[in-house]
Amino acid sequence: MHALTYESRALRGLPTEEIHNILQTATKFNSENDISGCLIYHNQQFIQVLEGEKxxxxxLFARIRLDSRHKNIRLISEDTIEERTFPRWGMAFCPLDDKEASHSxxxxxxxxxxxxYDFSEPTSxxxxxxxxxxxxLISQPPN
Structure with missing residues (x-):
């Protein structure tokens, strides 16, 4: 098993519906290819961990690098893992920038x-x- 974490910046003005399209495509692809992970979006910044066969x-990361909806794509870390941290998660997601979300x-x-974060026991x-x-990222005030 393999894990990879990267970050990138969404293009300015990327509409929320386009972010939902990214999520929908990712969820389908990841499910079909036995890839799990977690995607966080806040202040036009994506951070994602992917898990699966190397x-x-x-x-998948090569495909992500070609996606024109974001820029400044930076591989942060990758390594071999014994087990998944996000088993059975096609992709977890929360659009913190969603204008429909209330402050609470x-x-x-x-x-x-x-x-x-505090209760997780990262395996890698x-x-x-x-x-x-x-x-x-989530500690940063909105742009």
């Missing part, structure tokens, strides 16, 4: 992410780095 994860919903999501350096980046 070849599949690397092929955003705060609740941030608190839930912090709890997940890559997943540990993912959670630290998520914790930093």
């Amino acid at each position: 070849e599949g994860v690397q092929e 919903e955003v705060l609740q999501f941030r608190n839930n992410m912090k709890l997940l 350096v890559t997943v540990r780095i993912f959670w630290k980046k998520v914790k930093f």
Whole structure:
């Protein structure tokens, strides 16, 4: 098994419906290719961890790099893992920038992410780095 974490920046003005399209495509592809992970979007910033067989994860990351809806794509970490941190998750997602979310919903999501971070026991350096980046990202005020 293999894990990979990357970050990128959405193009300015990327509509929420386009982010939902990304999620829908990712969920379908990941399910069909036995890839799991978690995708967080906040302040036009994506951070994602992918888990699965090495070849599949690397092929998916190559496809992600070609996606014109984001830029500044940076591989943060990748390594071999014994088990998945996100089993049976095609993709977890919360659009913190969603204008329809109330202030209390955003705060609740941030608190839930912090709890997940605090209680998770990352099984690899890559997943540990993912959670630290998520914790930093969600602590940032909205743009």
